[in-house]
Amino acid sequence: xxxxxxxxxxxxxxxxxxxxxxxxxxxxxxxxxxxxxxxxxxxxxxxxxxxxxxxxxxxxxxxxxxxxxxxxxxxxxxxxxxxxxxxxxxxxxxxxxxxxxxxxxxxxxxxxxxxxxxxxxxxxxxxxxxxxxxxxxxxxxxxxxxxxxxxxxxxxxxxxxxxxxxxxxxxxxxxxxxxxxxxxxxxxxxxxxxxxxxxxxxxxxxxxxx
Amino acid sequence: xxxxxxxxxxxxxxxxxxxxxxxxxxxxxxxxxxxxxxxxxxxxxxxxxxxxxxxxxxxxxxxxxxxxxxxxxxxxxxxxxxxxxxxxxxxxxxxxxxxxxxxxxxxxxxxxxxxxxxxxxxxxxxxxxxxxxxxxxxxxxxxxxxxxxxxxxxxxxxxxxxxxxxxxxxxxxxxxxxxxxxxxxxxxxxxxxxxxxxxxxxxxxxxxxx
DNA sequence: AACTGTGAAGTTTTTCACAGCC
DNA sequence: GGCTGTGAAAAACTTCACAGTT
Numbered sequence: 001x002x003x004x005x006x007x008x009x010x011x012x013x014x015x016x017x018x019x020x021x022x023x024x025x026x027x028x029x030x031x032x033x034x035x036x037x038x039x040x041x042x043x044x045x046x047x048x049x050x051x052x053x054x055x056x057x058x059x060x061x062x063x064x065x066x067x068x069x070x071x072x073x074x075x076x077x078x079x080x081x082x083x084x085x086x087x088x089x090x091x092x093x094x095x096x097x098x099x100x101x102x103x104x105x106x107x108x109x110x111x112x113x114x115x116x117x118x119x120x121x122x123x124x125x126x127x128x129x130x131x132x133x134x135x136x137x138x139x140x141x142x143x144x145x146x147x148x149x150x151x152x153x154x155x156x157x158x159x160x161x162x163x164x165x166x167x168x169x170x171x172x173x174x175x176x177x178x179x180x181x182x183x184x185x186x187x188x189x190x191x192x193x194x195x196x197x198x199x200x201x202x203x204x205x206x207x208x209x210x
Numbered sequence: 211x212x213x214x215x216x217x218x219x220x221x222x223x224x225x226x227x228x229x230x231x232x233x234x235x236x237x238x239x240x241x242x243x244x245x246x247x248x249x250x251x252x253x254x255x256x257x258x259x260x261x262x263x264x265x266x267x268x269x270x271x272x273x274x275x276x277x278x279x280x281x282x283x284x285x286x287x288x289x290x291x292x293x294x295x296x297x298x299x300x301x302x303x304x305x306x307x308x309x310x311x312x313x314x315x316x317x318x319x320x321x322x323x324x325x326x327x328x329x330x331x332x333x334x335x336x337x338x339x340x341x342x343x344x345x346x347x348x349x350x351x352x353x354x355x356x357x358x359x360x361x362x363x364x365x366x367x368x369x370x371x372x373x374x375x376x377x378x379x380x381x382x383x384x385x386x387x388x389x390x391x392x393x394x395x396x397x398x399x400x401x402x403x404x405x406x407x408x409x410x411x412x413x414x415x416x417x418x419x420x
Numbered sequence: 421a422a423c424t425g426t427g428a429a430g431t432t433t434t435t436c437a438c439a440g441c442c
Numbered sequence: 443g444g445c446t447g448t449g450a451a452a453a454a455c456t457t458c459a460c461a462g463t464t
Binding site: 044083097150151195 | 224225227228229231232233236253254255290291292293297299306307309310311313314316317320321322360361363368384385387391392393395401403404405406407408409410411412413414415416417418419420
Binding site for chain 1: 454455456457458459462463464
């Protein structure tokens with residue numbers, strides 16, 4: 001769960017910023033230079049008023065009568081979200097899922113680089129995957145501390161997710177993206193987000209007829 | 211976006227049911243038979259009052275003084291979410307991501323089976339991945355119609371996601387899980403959910419110091 | 421004419437707190 | 443004593459609607 005700072009911008013607003021950035025960079029790729037809260041809203045299925053209100057938390061990024069300068073807004077959002085730099089991410093788990101994450105091309109141009117990968121399976125240690133060498137779990141703490149890594153992803157079986165999380169927290173990681181289908185407990189100062197496709201599918205089957 | 215039926219249970223409540231089910235089945239695996247809203251809340255980082263209120267939308271599942279019978283509640287939630295049956299899911303895209311999805315063991319015991327996989331790349335068509343044979347995109351419409359598939363996942367590059375979505379909608383799919391990092395537009399009667407790890411990472415980097 | 425930024429109003433969601441039951 | 447289920451209160455969030463700017 002994200003930290004909740006008092007007197008601050010609602011977390012739900014922060015959660016939409018990456019969606020705005022994603023849509024804006026796509027418009028940019030299409031060669032567009034200006035957009036409006038209405039156009040963005042249509043693309044995202046969000047009301048234009050909400051977009052304007054969200055963005056206004058960070059300053060007046062738009063121009064009345066004209067809209068938003070895309071490149072300018074992209075830069076502002078990147079700065080706000082601190083993705084105008086490259087974050088080095090530690091990955092734990094080099095199985096099917098971990099390998100897929102390592103091969104995924106979508107991190108690089110959006111602020112993230114997987115810099116280390118760990119696994120406990122001796123058969124996997126030393127293997128080269130996606131340009132990285134799989135390190136033993138025993139090296140996790142030292143590697144993370146030495147490099148002051150702040151971000152990690154967990155891609156191990158559910159049974160091991162909590163103990164991996166404990167190691168990561170102990171090593172100083174501040175934010176965890178957990179692909180294991182289980183809730184993990186961490187201290188208040190550590191954030192956790194989850195990716196579980198089944199949760200999304202089950203959410204939708206509720207509404208299906210038949 | 212999920213359908214919004216008037217006079218009905220809030221969608222935000224529906225979205226939490228899969229999390230409850232996930233935590234409950236884990237407790238079950240640990241051999242537990244009874245739990246309480248407090249225990250569940252602690253595990254999920256949700257208040258106990260919210261859990262009680264959410265569950266009460268579907269009937270009185272608990273016993274005062276005792277708590278909730280885990281097996282009973284699991285069955286009730288499965289029925290409510292309609293995952294007490296196996297849903298057959300179509301997957302579009304057999305690249306890195308598609309392959310990883312096909313190899314993922316986590317769908318089977320939670321109500322889903324990937325039953326078909328499609329790709330447009332002639333080099334991939336006919337290949338056997340995770341027990342399935344990759345079919346050409348040209349067969350998508352007919353296969354989905356014949357089998358009345360209601361669910362699909364998109365795991366193709368962002369540029370192709372919208373056209374794939376159009377094909378799926380045209381073929382009668384009612385719910386789409388989109389792994390491509392782009393918003394897609396579909397008619398109101400079709401639901402879409404998104405999985406984009408970068409969105410979660412960017413959400414968290416906002417809060418990171420340094 | 422088109423669009424933003426924003427108080428005010430409206431709606432939704434969460435929490436409180438307690439009666440009732442085991 | 444411990445726990446659920448639930449109205450009522452509180453908080454959070456979204457939409458409205460319009461003044462102000464280009």
